[in-house]
Amino acid sequence: MNKSESNATRPPSDPADPTLWRQWHAAAALPVVDRAIRDLYRRLDVEVASHHPVCRQSGRCCHFDSYGHLMYVTGLEVAWLLRHPAGRPPIQKPQRAQLPQLDSCPFQIDGLCSVHALRPTGCRVFFCDPTARQWESAVYDGYLHDLRALHDRHHLDYRYIEWRSALRDALAALKPHVTGGGL
């Protein structure tokens, strides 16, 4: 599900196994995987744009608790984002453990997404525009299916994780590999 998923449907918590994060991080460096993720996001953006959704609340949906929803991501998407210099959350090391308790996404700076080109599927599909309810679930499910297939093609484990928890676990597991920003 996308940003509007409720606590009631929240999947079991992820074991946060560091070996999973290392596996996804290594896979994200493969040109074939990198190309597949970029292509998937490109197709998704085109499809979303074809529905002409309107952003009415200027990034308030990135304040998860106050907006009243959660966002889920695949581990591979997070590892891929962290491979890019722009994808290092501007958050200081002592705050990392508190990431799941932060109301806001750490990538939102001055009301704007600082990783717009790298943002995960859930960010691309969710709009506060009420007309988006008519198509977003079907679009989201389709691209999540494609992400799952990408994992299968490359024999990768698949996990679907709450965004802020995923960032905390990824940063802890990938410490030697992910540096820069506020890390």
Ligand code: SF4
């Ligand atoms: S990555 Fe960007 S769009 Fe997604 S929740 Fe964070 S600030 Fe918002």
